Amino acid sequence: MSAVLDVVATLGRAVLGALARIGRLALFAGEALSCLVRPPFALRQFRQQFIEIAYFSLPVVALTALFTGMVLALQSYTGFARFNAESAIASVVVLSVTRELGPVLAGLMVAGRIGAAMAAEIGTMRVTDQIDALTTLSTDPMKHLVAPRLLAATLAMPLLVIVADIIGVMGGFLVAVFKLGFVAQAYLDATFDVLELMDVVSGLVKAAVFGFVVALMGTWCGYNSRGGAQGVGQATTTAVVASSILILALDYVVTAAFFSE
Amino acid sequence: MQDSPTPKIRLRGLRKAFGPKQVLDGVDLEVRARHSMVILGGSGSGKSVTIKCILGLIRPDAGVIEVDGADVTRLNRRDRAALMDRMGMLFQNGALFDSIPVWENVCFKLLAQRRISRAQARDHAAEALAQVGLAASVGDLSPAELSGGMQKRVALARAIAARPDIIFFDEPTTGLDPIMGAVIDGLIVDCVERLGATAVSITHDMASARRIGDDAAMIHGGRIVWTGSAEALGRTGNAMVDQFANGEREGPIRMELRK
Numbered sequence: 432m433s434a435v436l437d438v439v440a441t442l443g444r445a446v447l448g449a450l451a452r453i454g455r456l457a458l459f460a461g462e463a464l465s466c467l468v469r470p471p472f473a474l475r476q477f478r479q480q481f482i483e484i485a486y487f488s489l490p491v492v493a494l495t496a497l498f499t500g501m502v503l504a505l506q507s508y509t510g511f512a513r514f515n516a517e518s519a520i521a522s523v524v525v526l527s528v529t530r531e532l533g534p535v536l537a538g539l540m541v542a543g544r545i546g547a548a549m550a551a552e553i554g555t556m557r558v559t560d561q562i563d564a565l566t567t568l569s570t571d572p573m574k575h576l577v578a579p580r581l582l583a584a585t586l587a588m589p590l591l592v593i594v595a596d597i598i599g600v601m602g603g604f605l606v607a608v609f610k611l612g613f614v615a616q617a618y619l620d621a622t623f624d625v626l627e628l629m630d631v632v633s634g635l636v637k638a639a640v641f642g643f644v645v646a647l648m649g650t651w652c653g654y655n656s657r658g659g660a661q662g663v664g665q666a667t668t669t670a671v672v673a674s675s676i677l678i679l680a681l682d683y684v685v686t687a688a689f690f691s692e
Numbered sequence: 693m694q695d696s697p698t699p700k701i702r703l704r705g706l707r708k709a710f711g712p713k714q715v716l717d718g719v720d721l722e723v724r725a726r727h728s729m730v731i732l733g734g735s736g737s738g739k740s741v742t743i744k745c746i747l748g749l750i751r752p753d754a755g756v757i758e759v760d761g762a763d764v765t766r767l768n769r770r771d772r773a774a775l776m777d778r779m780g781m782l783f784q785n786g787a788l789f790d791s792i793p794v795w796e797n798v799c800f801k802l803l804a805q806r807r808i809s810r811a812q813a814r815d816h817a818a819e820a821l822a823q824v825g826l827a828a829s830v831g832d833l834s835p836a837e838l839s840g841g842m843q844k845r846v847a848l849a850r851a852i853a854a855r856p857d858i859i860f861f862d863e864p865t866t867g868l869d870p871i872m873g874a875v876i877d878g879l880i881v882d883c884v885e886r887l888g889a890t891a892v893s894i895t896h897d898m899a900s901a902r903r904i905g906d907d908a909a910m911i912h913g914g915r916i917v918w919t920g921s922a923e924a925l926g927r928t929g930n931a932m933v934d935q936f937a938n939g940e941r942e943g944p945i946r947m948e949l950r951k
Contacts, residue, residue, distance in 0.1 A: 471806070552791075563749050564787035568801040568850075569776045575804075 480583035500602025521621035524603035538641030550670035553653025588642030706755035717914030730905030780856035795831030
């Protein structure tokens, strides 16, 4: 009997701990969002973060999208050829890229690049007293460090995904036309015939949600890091893993919200 | 020097625990206006926690913190910001922001509050750097390019740049050679006198304590166990303080060593 109670108690402690962490994360997000509507605004920090996320993430996001589009066209061709359905390749590529692969892969790439950098930078600031120093210099760390990153990532991700969508579709086009022998105009017609506004919009909404999640987890893990270099390393790992899992989970939630009957 | 009847800072019954560890267990302390108070104590005795409570970086569990006679223990965001405008802090490791150059570090508070333009800030930073014996050209360097002593000087320049009337110094000479330590102490004394500020320092370094302090207090077991003149350190008649000041192994203070 006592063994059963021990198991229940352990489970209870774990659930309570998880709920407490979720509560603290929600309070953290709420305070950061409140900073976005309370002046003064950290415009300089926002501009720096926006450039860092939107501009400097372009190469990695573009390359990922290009090869994904290319592989998608090739795989679809080998699969669909069995059913004489090669003509569906253009539709498969454009819908997969705009609805799913563009936002998800861009989100995962940005989680690795930006989420990790945010956690490492803010975590180092925490363990070297720089965040306390901000407070003593009459500067709210939430306003100065967290809010600009959340806003910049939320706004920059849709722009990155627009680029990823275009390059991903272009990757599929290149393979279809130059390797598989499709007629260029016919491929493009098939692409634009099937594409609807909602396909692109749903991808951009996902991108904004993923950007927010990446920045939230990066700043939260960094802000709460403890114990020197090891603590910063742990915060960085947690930020990337947690934001990657959340991206995949929220991808389902947003997809269900847009496309469920 | 004219003593004000109301202490600049008064702590009454300050308590703070981290989990099961009671770090502050009823700290009572008064800091006279325009005087320099040095708080001594062993590692983990609660010196840093005490000044972090005064600065509002840590919320105490109980007790009262008064600044100029007003209770500042539970201030709202706006009043806390107003209080912080009057305070400066030199952190043990400098805590300079490594993503911006030295001149921006020095004028960070003034720029954040838009009290000066970025063009004016460069000149203001050069003046503040001159006060701590650094050339204006240092302003263009990154903090990572500076030696430990120079980082301490820049951190001191940042602490005084907004002309605070209360300045806190956390182990200002830790990690410096004795000559550089003496130089930093001299700069601290000069800056505090020039500003007419009240200073609160925490240190292990007895030579430093005597150089920068008018008054001294010793914290042990979460309480203030002695206060007196900094000049008297080492011959106070209090066995605990004299053991600490003279670095003696035997005495009432027992180090907890695991066997």
